[in-house]
Amino acid sequence: MKLLRRGAEAELYLSEEKGKKELLKRRVSKGYRCKELDEEIRSGRTGLEARLLNEAKKFGVRTPQVYGVDKEEKEISMEFVEGSRVKDVLNMGNFEGICERIGRDIAKMHSFDLIHGDLTTSNILLHNNKLFFIDFGLGTHSKKIEDKAVDLLVFRKTFEATHADLMPLGWEKIIEGYVAKMGSEGRKVVEHIAAIEKRARYH
C-alpha cells in the first residue's frame, strides 16, 4: 500500500490487487479533540461518506464505487479514479464546458436534497472527460433553499480563490449549468445567494 496523499483529515492510500486499483481513505486521529469525540466524528463521517457516495450515484452523479466501509478503523475502500483533480486541469483552454457540467451535477444532487457540504475543485475528479465527485464526509440532507445556497456560496469562495484567472466566466458557467438543470428552484437558490451576501454586508 502506497501513501498517495495526506489530506486535512484523512490519509489516502493506493493499492493494487490483480490489476485492480483500490483507494483507501483512512480518517486519522486529531490530537486536539477529546478521544471519544474524535472517534465518534471520524466513524460518523466515514459511514456518512460511504452512504452519500452511493446515494449520489442514484441521482446520476458519478462517484467512485465503494468497495467496503470499516467504521471501526474509519476506513473506506473505493474505486481509484485515474485522471486528475479538476483543480489541476481547469485551465484557460477548456474550462467553460467543464464548469457548466459541474453546475449540472450539483443541481442533480440539490434536486434530491443532497447537500455536498465541501464543494471545491479538489473534490471533483476528471477521468476520460467525465466528472467524479468525492469527499462527502460533510454532506447533509436538506430541502432548504438556504442550505443549497450556502453549499454554492462556499464553493464560489474557494473557486474564486483557486481559479481567479477564470473569474467571472467560470463561475457564471457553473451557475448557468445549475439553473439549466434545476429550473425554477435553481433560480431561487441563486437569488438567495445574493440575499445572503447582502445580509452579510450589513452585519
Ligand SMILES: Nc1ncnc2c1ncn2[C@@H]1O[C@H](COP(=O)(O)OP(=O)(O)O)[C@@H](O)[C@H]1O
Ligand atoms: N477515489 C479516488 N480516486 C482517485 N483519487 C482520489 C480518490 N479519492 C480521493 N482522491 C485524491 O485524494 C485527495 C483527498 O481526498 P478527499 O476524499 O478529498 O480527502 P480530504 O477529506 O482529505 O480532502 C483528493 O483531492 C484526490 O486527489
Ligand SMILES: [Mg+2]
Ligand atoms: Mg477533499
